[in-house]
Amino acid sequence: MPGLTERLLYRVAKRWIAGYSLEDAIRVAHDSNDRQLRVILNRLGEHTPDQKLIQGYTEEYLKLLDRMQTEKINGTISLKPSQIGLAASPALYEGNLLRIIERAETYDEFVWIDMENSPYTTATLKAYREILPSHRQLGVCLQANMKRTETDLKDLISGGGIIRLVKGAYPESAELAYKKRSEVDANYLKLMTLLFEGGGRFAIGTHDARLIDKARNLAKDRKRDFEFQLLKGIRDDIKPALIEEGYRVSEYIPYGPEWYNYSKRRMRERKRNILLLLRSITG
Numbered sequence: 001m002p003g004l005t006e007r008l009l010y011r012v013a014k015r016w017i018a019g020y021s022l023e024d025a026i027r028v029a030h031d032s033n034d035r036q037l038r039v040i041l042n043r044l045g046e047h048t049p050d051q052k053l054i055q056g057y058t059e060e061y062l063k064l065l066d067r068m069q070t071e072k073i074n075g076t077i078s079l080k081p082s083q084i085g086l087a088a089s090p091a092l093y094e095g096n097l098l099r100i101i102e103r104a105e106t107y108d109e110f111v112w113i114d115m116e117n118s119p120y121t122t123a124t125l126k127a128y129r130e131i132l133p134s135h136r137q138l139g140v141c142l143q144a145n146m147k148r149t150e151t152d153l154k155d156l157i158s159g160g161g162i163i164r165l166v167k168g169a170y171p172e173s174a175e176l177a178y179k180k181r182s183e184v185d186a187n188y189l190k191l192m193t194l195l196f197e198g199g200g201r202f203a204i205g206t207h208d209a210r211l212i213d214k215a216r217n218l219a220k221d222r223k224r225d226f227e228f229q230l231l232k233g234i235r236d237d238i239k240p241a242l243i244e245e246g247y248r249v250s251e252y253i254p255y256g257p258e259w260y261n262y263s264k265r266r267m268r269e270r271k272r273n274i275l276l277l278l279r280s281i282t283g
C-alpha cells in the first residue's frame with residue numbers, strides 16, 4: 001500500500017498520466033480518440049543501465065504496439081533512448097529500437113523518440129540518422145533551449161528527418177542552453193519558422209498560446225504536413241479549438257509506476273500546479 005504522501009501526489013499526477021498500467025493507457029487513449037485527439041503513448045522510465053529493466057521496457061513497447069493495433073487506437077508511441085539501452089550502450093539501444101520500429105512497421109505505425117538531457121543528445125541523433133534511411137516512420141524530438149539545436153535541425157531537415165520541436169524539459173548549463181525564457185521562446189520561433197519553410201513532416205510540441213498562434217499564421221501561407229502535440233492534462237481548452245480549425249492534434253499520454261519524476265517536471269513548469277497539490281491535500 002503506498003504511503004499518504006504518495007497517494008496525495010498521485011491524485012494530482014493523474015491529470016498528467018494515464019495510470020500505472022498498459023491497460024490504463026489503452027483506456028485513456030480511447031477516451032482521447034473519442035475527443036478526436038490522436039495519441040502518443042509513452043511508458044515512463046529512463047536512465048537505466050539495468051539489462052533486465054531495459055529488456056522489460058522494450059518488451060512492453062512491443063506489447064503496447066500490439067494492443068494499440070487490436071484496440072484500433074489512433075496514435076503512436078514515443079520512447080526514451082535511455083529507457084531502452086542508451087544508458088548501457090549505443091549498440092544495445094539501436095538493437096532494441098530496431099525491434100520496436102520493425103514491430104511498428106508491421107502495423108504501418110510511427111515511432112517517436114523523445115530527447116533527453118544533454119549527455120544523450122549526440123548519441124540519440126547519431127542513431128536516428130543511421131536508422132532513418134531504412135525506416136522512414138521515425139521521428140525525433142529537438143529542444144529549442146539547446147544552443148546546438150539550430151545546427152541539428154538544419155542537418156535533420158536536409159536528411160529528411162521528422163522533427164517534434166519542444167522548448168526542453170531538462171535543467172542544462174548556460175554553456176549549452178539558453179536560460180532566459182525570452183531567449184528560448186525566440187529560438188523556438190526561429191526554429192519553427194525553419195520547419196515551416198523547409199521541413200517535411202514535423203510536430204509543434206508546445207502549450208505556449210503565443211507560439212501556437214505564430215504556427216497558425218505560418219501555416220496559413222504554406223501547406224505543410226504538420227501536427228500540434230500537447231501533453232495530457234495541459235491546455236485542454238486549446239485542443240478542441242485546434243481540432244475545430246482542422247489541425248491534426250496529438251495528445252502525449254505517459255503511464256507507468258515511474259510517474260513521480262515526470263510529475264515533478266510538470267510541477268516545476270508551473271508554480272500554480274503546487275496549488276493543485278495543496279488543494280488535493282485539503283479537499
Ligand SMILES: Cc1cc2nc3c(=O)[nH]c(=O)nc-3n(C[C@H](O)[C@H](O)[C@H](O)COP(=O)(O)OP(=O)(O)OC[C@H]3O[C@@H](n4cnc5c(N)ncnc54)[C@H](O)[C@@H]3O)c2cc1C
Pocket residue numbers: 113114115116141143166167168169170205206207208209229230231234235252265266267269270273
Ligand atoms: C508532445 C510533447 C512532447 C514532449 N517531449 C519532450 C521531449 O522529448 N524532451 C523534452 O525535453 N521535453 C519534451 N516536452 C516538454 C517540453 O520541453 C516542455 O517542458 C513543456 O512542453 C512545457 O513547455 P511549453 O512549450 O508548453 O511552454 P511554457 O512556456 O512552459 O508554457 C506555456 C504555457 O503552457 C501552459 N503550461 C505549460 N506547462 C504547464 C504545466 N506543467 N501545467 C499547466 N500549464 C502548463 C501554461 O499556460 C503556460 O503559460 C514535450 C512536450 C510536449 C507537448
